[in-house]
Amino acid sequence: MTTLVAGVLLLLLSVTGIVTAQRDATGDVLRLVSPEAYKFFHQSDDGRVGGSRWAVLIAGSRGYENYRHQADVCHAYQLLRKCGLKDENIVVFMYDDIAYNENNPRPGIIINSPNGSDVYHGVPKDYTGDDVTVNNFFNVILGNKAAITGGSGKVVNSGPNDHIFIFYSDHGASGVLGMPDDSYIYANDLNWVLRKKHASGTYKSLVFYIEACESGSIFDGLLDPKGLNIYATTASNATESSWATYCPGGQPSAPPEYDTCLGDLYSVAWIEDSEAHDPRTETLQQQYQNVKKRATTSHVMQYGDIVLSLDHLSVYFGENTAKYNLQPPTTAINQRDADLVHFWEKYRKAPEGSAKKAEAQKQLVEIMSHRMHIDTSVKLIGNLLFGTEIGPDVLNVVRPAGQPLVDDWKCLKEMVKTFETHCGKLAQYGMKYIRSFANICNAGIQIEHMAEASAQACVGIHADH
Template sequence: MDFSQFSTILFLTVILTIFAAVSGSRDLPGDYIRLPSQSQASRFFHEPENDDNDQGTRWAILLAGSNGYWNYRHQADVCHAYQLLRKGGLKEENIIVFMYDDIASNVENPRPGVIINKPDGGDVYEGVPKDYTGAEVHADNFYAALLGNKSALTGGSGKVVDSGPNDHIFVYYTDHGGPGVLGMPVGPYLYASDLNEVLKKKHASGSYKSLVFYLEACESGSIFEGLLPEDINIYATTASNAVESSWGTYCPGEYPPPPPEYSTCLGDLYSIAWMEDSDIHNLRTESLHQQYKLVKDRTINGYYGSHVMEYGDVGLSNNHLFLYLGTNPANDQY
């Protein structure tokens, strides 16, 4: 046995002794060492990518799954997300927007042609592309766009995620949901089993390096819990666990309220949390995991609150947000 082998054995012996001492001081069933879960180990051993050396293209799909003025907040969320990505440097051709587009010009809108996402916020509607609107906002078009399958589209701009093996994809969905199901304004609902099969198919095509999915809906944890594999380079966070509601924010009667002329919520709590965090920070230095923790803390401490969850390949959460959202140069010092 050489010296290096002896040193390694000695080190492991010391570590095991420490663990045994710690375990012995607790009321644990039996003598064992508590090991990290697979997901925890994935985060620990996953090396963050070097953003500056990454040659991939950033793609994004933004989807508001509702219509009607009372659902103002969902389209406001998507419009805000679009502005965030554009400021981050993503090209319009690489951002695909699904929204019914019946809010800005709605007779109930107190500011015609304008959509805001927070009480003192500016217009987030201006410049948002009309890729898929009205009757074009349905599950089949969403799946086709994600898979890059232009031939399966019905109507719309024809934009799809035409990604390659080095590319990074960001998907953001906001609407109502229930156990294993998400709303859509047209056609059948979006079901958890179907969505996860599409994600597996996207992975099998070898057409992305990593994919991040942010999901805002009630019972949104049920969309991925026990369904999203941990080995297909997809990391997802959800606004709630599998059995609870998620919540709107900037609502009448709450603090802070919307301007008095608004009779509806301006945003969703989880969505506002991740976007307002992204609006002010340097996303070259903030990781997905750091944002997850910040959003989790803000969302559970809200007026009502929910438990933000994470699924899939949690090791990807070591990556910087820049890989998916870009970053606003104005935030370089933050």
């Protein structure tokens, strides 16, 4: 009898999340509670889903060179609509400067794959342009309509039995996600918002997909695997890039009239996988495994309450099928270099001696100059703070998996602000040095010393450079 009671207790602990998952030596394979046990304790999730479904879709970039991020989000919207979600339950953030951009060869149309159909038509413009802000994103999740500035005012007005899906696509770095106004979503702030949402009792389960470089750092050591009923997957681990795909010259290539990447590998992998399967029979865990098999240029990761991954896609996406043929494996380009593809293609295609050629050359030179400036400045700051012998090593330290990026997030924010005050905006490329600033904080460097080093390294550089 004692053995039986112990066995039942262990099963309960496993299902409720107190004992959720265990990593093996590879750090990526998980032993899960059995599907049979999960179904026994989640019978309401089989068949008809109780409560409502909500979705928040956000593209965190602007500029035609970042076409792919808004294309990912628009495609995700079309998927959710086909699966049955209502417009009033889908909140979309995108800068909306792509569809009618002068560089777009098909005005008013956005595609997410070489032979794909238009994914822009009908997408709600809830938050566009300057309304795509960290404050609005957080308050949409929290359902705090009074704190929203601009936009449609639509929020996730969810209840205790509801299911929430959040998808983010853009550039990222250690502990941060980018936004169109060059501000950052910091990992500690995002996780605080998720904990606050849970404390409000306004959802039953929440799933978060993130497409960004080093996106694993958003949850690694920060997202509690127990008690929050949150499951997350990311395009990469905490130290590596994510990848763009359907690019000019790739396999398959973007149509010849396009000079930019059409999608991101992790994003199109999960969206196209969803389109190729019945959401009522495929689970989140099965999708995670399928995406890992396709997006092999980075380590696709999962965090939080892994037991939730046994939910069917229909719990979050809707129950209607939207079946298409699954696309073959594709070539990919590092996210941090995908903008160079766009500007190089513009230069290559422009007629010799034309004004377009000169303008494209100017843009390329400016981009490469900015990259060199950021690289040189950060390296010099490291040398000034720690000396030439150990400076590079300190800046490049990577903490063990499961440990947050930084001990003092306020310090990290101040370090980034100090650098940008003296050396100019990090921009998309420079975000890769967030880890270096975190290491400066972890080494105990004071803000005033960082300011002195930044001023010395970037003498003559204006903050708006």
